Structure formats: structure tokens, C-alpha cells
Amino acid sequence: MRYGYWTPIYGGFLRNVGDEGMPATFDYVKKVSQTADRLGYDLTLVPELYLNDRKGVTAPSLEAWELAAAIAAVTEHVEIMVAVRPGFHLPAVLAKRAATLDDISHGRLALNVVSAWWAQEAKQYGGIFGVHDERYARTEEWVDVVTGLWRETPFSYDGSFYTVEDAILEPKPQRRPPIWAGGESEGGKASIATFADAYVMHGGTVEEVGGKIAEMARRREAIGKDPFVETGMAAYVIVRDTEREARAELERITTVPVEGAGASYASYREFVQHSQLERSVSLQEYSVGTRGLRPGLVGTAEQVAEKLLAYEEAGLGLVLLQSSPLDSELERIAEQVFPLVGRTARLPALV
Template sequence: MRPKFGVWALVYGSWGPFDHPEDPVDASWERNRDLIVEADKLGFDSTLIAQHVVNPFGDELDQLETWTAAAALAALTERIEIIAAIKPYLVHPVVLAKQASQIGQISGGRFGLNLVNAWFKPELERAGIAFAEHDERYAYGREWITVVRELLEGKRTSFDGKYFQVEDYQLRPVADPRPTIYVGGESDPARALVADKADLWFINGQPREEVARLIKDVAARPRDGDPVRFGLSGFVIARETDEEAEAELASLWELAEAGKARWESLVANADPKAVMFQTFAKYPHIGTNGGTAAGLVGSYETVERRIREWVELGIETFLLQFQPFEHEMRRFAEHIFPRFR
């Protein structure tokens, strides 16, 4: 199986240390437009546009808006899949389903939505939206995605739940094919939701034995329809030699140490029950969502070998971060793509 390679849109302005001399913090629409249009031309398969209303590293920093950007990128690109993240508490499922269906049509079937159940408390609480307890957020998200999925499949939908009541609702027209549903999160409620509702599960970068355990757990759960597919987040540092890559990683760690206060502030405002942050504490890394803990640091041969090891484990999609982003994205396309295509 040929793996699929995607890139994270720069919704925060950077995925590595904020003080990198060659990678200015820039979350502007213009930068993201140029980045994803180039990724499309280079042959990347997808882009993930993470969702926040305010930047979790500091509300003085810019933050790209996900769904308006997704619609625009769908119209500006030709082959890359646009994956827009969504937090259920921010948008009613009927409204979101209509937006997702429309972007699916704009893109010609190149659209997916990534369900995440929120972890950054101030984003909701300061807007007067209650930040529910961890498991309740997943119960809410389960009802939410049930309504969205039925509407995206063109079904006339009625739903009577704890959180949502929908009566005899149907959308026209609907996107064909239905937008792919991606789900993030690694707690037990998250894994149960993945088994029931997801097409593909995004797993945060971490050691192979941990990812193997997670995949085995979800694959063993009861499920209707096709098997769950699996994706992995990773921060790539690829060079001619392992030594050069490790030297670059050491340099990024020095920059990260200088900006540690921003990361500590983010963690302080996160839900302590979020498994993602518990995992991060065990496996230090550069980047977000596990970053370099996925092991994609080394020579071109080393990075190729580790990707192949992940594929053997069941990973089909890699969502990648780089720094400086544009330069390293081009390096990956030049030196890694030919090894798989």
C-alpha cells in the first residue's frame, strides 16, 4: 500500500518553536493559501486545518479560521483533500452538515471533517459556552456526529437525544461522495466513538508499541461497515545523514526551551483528563500532536524505513509538520516522495 502524505495548515502560524529565525509566526490567509496550493502541486494528498477560534498559545497571536479557509482552499486547489476540524460545541450539527456538504461539492469530493471534542477550556468558557466534563463532551459529540453523518448520507433524519432533537430533516443537494469522517482522541470514549462512527482515526505521534496497542484495541471493537483506517501525526526532520537530522533536532530543542512559557500556559489551560496531554508528558517532542515522537527524524533512508514500518503496522495516512515549513515540505517532496511513488 502506498501511504498518503498530508500537511498541517499553519493555523497557529508555526508548528515548531515560535522563535525560529527562518520561520516567522504567520497564520495569515495569504500564507496558508500559498502553502496549500503549493502542497497540492507538489503532490501531497491532504491538508488538515485544525480548529480554534483563538490561538491557544496566546490570544495576541493570529489564528486562521478553519471553515471559511476550507471553502476557499477547496475552490483554489485541484487534487488535495481538504480536511477541516470541528468542535461540536461551536456549531449545531444541522448547520455544520450543510456546510460540509457544500464544501464537498465545491471541492469535487475532496473534503473530510475531523471531529475533535475540545481540550482548550478558555476558548469555550470565555464565550459563555460551558466546558463539560471529558466523558460528557464525548457523549455530546457522539449525538452530534450521528446527526451529521446521517444528513451527509442524504438520509431524512429524525433524532431524539439528550442534547439534540431533530425532526424530519433532509439536506439537498448532498455531496457525493460523502465527506470522509476523521476522529481524533485516544481515551476510551474516543476509541469507542472511532469504532462506531469514524472512517479514519488520527493517532498522535508516539512510540510504535503504543500505537500498535491503540490500533489493536480499536480494530477489535464491534463495528458496522468497512474497517476503520488509521492515520498518524508526525513532525519530520529529514537530512542527508542521521547526524545532520539529529543536530537540527537539538537546535530546535534549544529554541523550544526559550519559548517554554507559551507551552506551559497552553497546558495549564487544557483539560487535565485529555489523554493527549498525558501522552505528551511521557514522550517529549518538537511539534504538536506528538510531533517528533513519531520518530520521523533522520536521514532520507531512515525516514523512509520508519514510514514503511508504520505502514506495516496499519498506518495509511501521515499528517506532517515541518520547520521552516515551506522549505522542509519541499525537501520531503523531493527526497521522500520518489521512494514511494
């Protein structure tokens, strides 16, 4: 199994803790990126949000694509999975930007295509935000255009949402960037099975994640497509010398204050309203986002490693870690957990 991490564009990951010692600056992201590169982490996910989803909409946050290019320039090995919302980007322009970023990174680029859920953000920044299933229909065409431009010159396309006429994109990416996507609704999963190369999930139990992997494999087989090249899951990790210490840290970060539905929780109701989730999310779970606490990666290094190996046995190919503060916790995880899971680094090949 590969081990990746979320780039902290928000100044941290915790909604209940104000200052995590993780400022929303490139200086801190550079420190994290070079630490992860040195320690042998395989991949980073750079989220794309124009408003701060973790600390409140008025708090600072960084833009994904400029940040991804900067990360590519200061690292050598880590794969860069940058998120992109079709409603905010013309597909032909994005295909060109991605090809340039692929060149900067020497073929280390991947895309996480997100059909979006935050109506307030789209209103503020002029993004396209349709009804749920329409967002996935737009995404399918958007991916067709992007991958078509990476593949053919000249490229033309005539769809319901996008039209391209004899477009030229050179140079092509060195390695065709894999397309990752995640979703839980019936329409979302059906759509993702058609256009994505890899499937990414919110955190879940071993049984839940194994079931999703099997379900998406069946969906791919039913439409005559090869299995996904990889599956991934988000997870928040707390490793301490004793289980008691780890549980105390979990209690600290998940204790929602009396004013807990305040600025850092402003997006909670909108996320639930505009997402067709398989399982409800409590305010306590939402304190770290992406259902990262549900995998239960909390305890000693031995306990966390045992859980990670169970996910690997269930077929998971990539775990995307969050932890706080990220730079020192990546050091701790690499030092204490990596030797127990026998991890290896590789870039998945696309046929």
C-alpha cells in the same frame, strides 16, 4: 500509505521559535496548499482552534472553515480534512456548511471531529465544554445528526443533546465525507469505535501505533462494525543531508527557554488536565504538539523513509506531517523521501 500535512493556521508549529517564516495569513496558506497540490500530497488537515495554541493566545491564528473553503477553491487534488468541535457548531448548520464545502471541493472533503480539551477557549468563544465522557456522548449524537442529514430528506432526530424536526438538506455531498476522530481514554476509544469511519492518532513509536491500530480493530469487530477505512498519525519531520544536521535542528527547536512555561506554553497544563492521555507529555515533546516528535522522523532521507515504511508495515494508512518552514520542507520531503517510499495518491472509498 498516504502522505498529508497540517495546514499552519497558527503561524507555524514550534513553541520555542518565534518567527518561522510562516505568517498566519491566507497568502502563506495558499502558497503551501498549491505547493502541496503540485507535489502530489494526498491530504491536508485544517485544525480548528479559535485561540493560538502554538504561539500563545494573543498571537494571530486563522479560522478553519473559511480557510478550508479558500483552500478548496485554489487547489484541485488534495483532500481537505477540516477539524470541527461539536460544542461550537449546531449539527444541522454544520451539515449544510459541509455539504457546500463538498461542492466547492468537488468531493474532496473529510471531517476530523474533535471533542475538545481547551476550557479557556470555550469560555472565551461560548463553546459548550462538559466533563470528559459527556463530550463524547454529545459528539455521538452530533455525528448522528450530521450524517443523517447527508443521507435522508427530510430528517428528524430526538436525542438527549440535539433535536431536529423534518429538516431538509440539499444538495447532498457528492461523496459522503469520512468522519475521522482520535482519542486515548477508555471512554473516548469506545465512543470513536461506534461513530467514526477512520481513526487518527498523536505520534507514537511503530510498536505503539501498531498496537493502537490492532486495539481499535478489535473494538470495531466486537460491536459488529467493519474495520476503519483508514488510520492516521501526526508526525513532525526533519530531513537533512546528514544525521548530525538533523539532530542539530531537533536540538534547536526543542530547547525550551528559561521562560519556556510562558505564553507559548499557556495551554500545556490545561491540555494535560482535560485529556486522559495514555502517555505523559514532557515540555520538550510539547514544543511541537501532537506528540509529533515521538515517531522519530529525524535524519537523512533514507533514515526517515525507512521509518515511514515501518509504519506502513504496521498498518498505518496516513501520516500527517508537520515541518518548518512548511513550504520548503514539503518540497524537500517530496523530492528526497517520496521516491524512497513508493508513495501513491488515492481517496479512500466509503461503503
